[in-house]
Amino acid sequence: MIHIYSKSLQRLILAVSLVIPLISHAQEKGLTLKQFAGIWSGSLKVQTTQIRLVMNVSFNEADSMTVTFDSPDQGVLDLPTNKVTLTDDSIYVSAGAIGGKFTGKMNKEETAIAGYWQQGGMSIAVTMERLGKRVIVNRPQEPKPPFPYRSEEVIFPNGRDGFDLSGTLTVPDGAGRYPAAILITGSGPQNRDEELAGHKPFLVLADFLTRKGFAVLRYDDRGVGKSKGEFKKATTFDFATDAEAALNFLKTRPEIDSTKIGLIGHSEGGLVAPIVASERKDIAFILLMAGPGLTGEQILLLQSALISRTEGADEASIKSNEKLSKDIYTVLKKNLDNEKVARKITTLMADFNKKNARDTSYHPMPEKELNLQIESLTSPWFRCFLTLNPEVYLSKVTCPLLAINGGLDLQVPPKENLEAIEKALIFGGNSDYVVEELPGLNHLFQTAKTGSPSEYAKIEETISPAALDMIWKWLEKNVGRVR
Numbered sequence: 220m221i222h223i224y225s226k227s228l229q230r231l232i233l234a235v236s237l238v239i240p241l242i243s244h245a246q247e248k249g250l251t252l253k254q255f256a257g258i259w260s261g262s263l264k265v266q267t268t269q270i271r272l273v274m275n276v277s278f279n280e281a282d283s284m285t286v287t288f289d290s291p292d293q294g295v296l297d298l299p300t301n302k303v304t305l306t307d308d309s310i311y312v313s314a315g316a317i318g319g320k321f322t323g324k325m326n327k328e329e330t331a332i333a334g335y336w337q338q339g340g341m342s343i344a345v346t347m348e349r350l351g352k353r354v355i356v357n358r359p360q361e362p363k364p365p366f367p368y369r370s371e372e373v374i375f376p377n378g379r380d381g382f383d384l385s386g387t388l389t390v391p392d393g394a395g396r397y398p399a400a401i402l403i404t405g406s407g408p409q410n411r412d413e414e415l416a417g418h419k420p421f422l423v424l425a426d427f428l429t430r431k432g433f434a435v436l437r438y439d440d441r442g443v444g445k446s447k448g449e450f451k452k453a454t455t456f457d458f459a460t461d462a463e464a465a466l467n468f469l470k471t472r473p474e475i476d477s478t479k480i481g482l483i484g485h486s487e488g489g490l491v492a493p494i495v496a497s498e499r500k501d502i503a504f505i506l507l508m509a510g511p512g513l514t515g516e517q518i519l520l521l522q523s524a525l526i527s528r529t530e531g532a533d534e535a536s537i538k539s540n541e542k543l544s545k546d547i548y549t550v551l552k553k554n555l556d557n558e559k560v561a562r563k564i565t566t567l568m569a570d571f572n573k574k575n576a577r578d579t580s581y582h583p584m585p586e587k588e589l590n591l592q593i594e595s596l597t598s599p600w601f602r603c604f605l606t607l608n609p610e611v612y613l614s615k616v617t618c619p620l621l622a623i624n625g626g627l628d629l630q631v632p633p634k635e636n637l638e639a640i641e642k643a644l645i646f647g648g649n650s651d652y653v654v655e656e657l658p659g660l661n662h663l664f665q666t667a668k669t670g671s672p673s674e675y676a677k678i679e680e681t682i683s684p685a686a687l688d689m690i691w692k693w694l695e696k697n698v699g700r701v702r
Contacts, residue, residue, distance in 0.1 A: 253278070254329055255310055259347035260354065263336055270673075272336065273354055274312070274321065274347055286312050291354040292677050295417065309334075318587060323347060341582050356417045360681045362426040368392055373436070375468035377448065379460050385445035386411050386438025386465070389429040390474055398479035398503070398698050399434040401465045403458070405486030405509075406604075410444045411437040413485065416675035420485065420663060423681045424690075431691055434475055436465055454603035455487060459494040466499065479503045479698055481618075484510055486631060486662070489622075490609050497615035504697055506690065507622040509631045509662050512613070512639025515604035516548050518631060525629040529671045543571050547596065548605060557597040564593050613640055614647030619697040621653050623689065625660030627670030653693060657686055 259274040273289035275297070284305070288298045302313040310332065312321045323334025323345075332347040369390045374383050391397055402421045404413045412419035425435040441448030441461055448461075462482060470477045481504035484492035489510015496502045511518055523544060524537050550563045568589060575581040584592070595601060622640045624633035633656045641654045661667035664686040665678045 255284070255305065255325070258350040258353060259332055260350050261345040261347040263343050263345050265343070271354070272321075272345060272347075273350075275353075276310075288314065289354060290676075291356055292673070295676075296356070318585065321345075321347075356676070357679050358418060358681060359679055360423050361419060362422065366426070366429075368429045373468070374445075375438075375464055377441070377461055377464040378467075379464075380441075380448060380457070382441065382447035384438050384441065384447070384461055384464060386436055387425070388434065388436045388472075389425050390434045391429060391432050396474060396476040397432060397434045398481075399436065399469050399475045400428055400481050400483050400506075400694075401462060401469065402435065402437040403462050403482060403484035403488030403491045404440055405488055406600075408443045408450045409440050411439045413437075416663075416672075418663065418675065418681045420681055424483070424687070427682075427687050427691070428694075431694075433694070434469075434472075436469055438465060452599055454599050455490055455607060456494065456603065458487070459491050462491050462495050463499065466495070466502070470501075477501075481505060481698065483508065486510070487604075489631075490607070490612075493609060493612040493616050496618060497612040500617065502618050504619045504621075504694070505616065506693070507620070507640070508664065508686075509624050509628055510622060510636070510640070511609050511631055512622075512636040512641075512643065514606055514608050515601075516606065518636070519548075519605075520544060521632045521635060522630050525632060526671060529629060529669050530673070539571075539574075543567065551596060551602060551605060560597055561590075561593045564596070565589065610639065610643040610646070613643035616644070616647065617649055619651045620644065620649065621655075621690070621693045621697075623655050623657055623664075623686065625662060625664055625667070625670070625686075626656050626658040627660060627667050628662040629670045630662040630672065651697075655689065657683070657689065659683075660686060 255276050256278055257276055259276065261272050263270045263272055269292075271291050273291060275287045275289065276284065277286075278284050284303050286300045286303045288300065289296045290298075298314075300312050301315040302311075304311040309322065309324045314320060319336065319338035321334060321336050323332035325332050330349050334345065334347070336343045336345050366389075369392060371388045371390070372385070373388045374385050376383050402413070402425065404421070409415070411421060413421040421437045425437050428435050438461070439446035440450055440458070441453055442450035462484075466480060466482075469475050469480050478501075481502060482492040482495060483506040484490070485508040489507035492505040492507060492510070496505050513521075520541060524541060527537050527540065528534075546567055547564055550560055550567070554560045554563065568584065572583040575583075622637060624631060624637055626633055637654050637656060641652070644650075644652050644654075657664070659666055660683050661670040661674065662672070663675055664682050665675065665680050666683050667674050667678060
């Protein structure tokens, strides 16, 4: 849930957008395909950030070309393109789904292609040099089979909304009834591993806990992977019914101790968990990993300023963008008519563009992209998230609770959110909790330098051992020794 209206983040749209799938292919005339075939790598300088861009060019027996892009610093590989054209010594590659394109000219030695990446009103010079082999993304914590536990593909119903969810249940080997944890993903469409930036945090966490003696259920969000349902129209409250469906399913399993089932939510999942626990008294514990304590609007304003500042934006720009964001949020809160909202936001952006017209570093948001942003802002999920107050639900939680945040978390800032979580628990009379800030860790609980989202894929570590150790010690104390 990265807010994108700040200037510095607008310049990072390329980095964020490269995760969108594309399509592929084709050729015209000029140099032979074999001369362009290979792996080409360049570096895009976006403000203070260097983003590696890799272009993979291959051809088949039918003499047709296929081009894909990698973004190693985001952990993204093999993104297809929708149009490729060769003319003389130049290549043109279009990534239509993100409005991006690369145009370059090969040198006489056939060792480099000098050109430009264009997207979102920006044109960034880049020289792609030939590489000998693919860039490998290293994820040393990602578990590999064989596993010392049982892993089962499961399907369970969301009876309220009438569709099935799909997930993976891992259970320790041996007879017995085991305590269990349900993993709840963060915002945006996520698969069961909560896969992002080339990492699979929930795969790592599930493996860690199952080796310790916990059964773990992780599942694809509705409308994602093998789960049915529609993600686009869902709100946080809908996701709470999915988590409740997972809870009901685990209570039917003979190998699960139904008195020791808890919820572990990351980011928005750390809001879903209290919503469920505020209504259900059969939940043994909840664990919030970077869960929000403030409203969505408060978090987005803090998040935007922190990330912009870390990426090198000046304070005047941060203040200017904060005012724009507040104005947009006010429009959303005061108007339920999406068409009216669209007109008002378009006017606000036009005024903002005029105010920044003399700033040569400012690039107005293209109309197509603005329309997509308006569509996102007026979605049921965003309207719900903007004003949803976690305090209402946290104050009703009576089971043991652990809330942890990374000290370098720029997406759910630790100080403000942990304080709000603790305040809500005290107000509700729950004294069985631990609230802890873990120094040096980011929103994904990786050991980080700045906490910027641009670091996520560059860090090999998926989850800090310090975070995993704290989670386990708390579970062992509050749920009981299982081995």
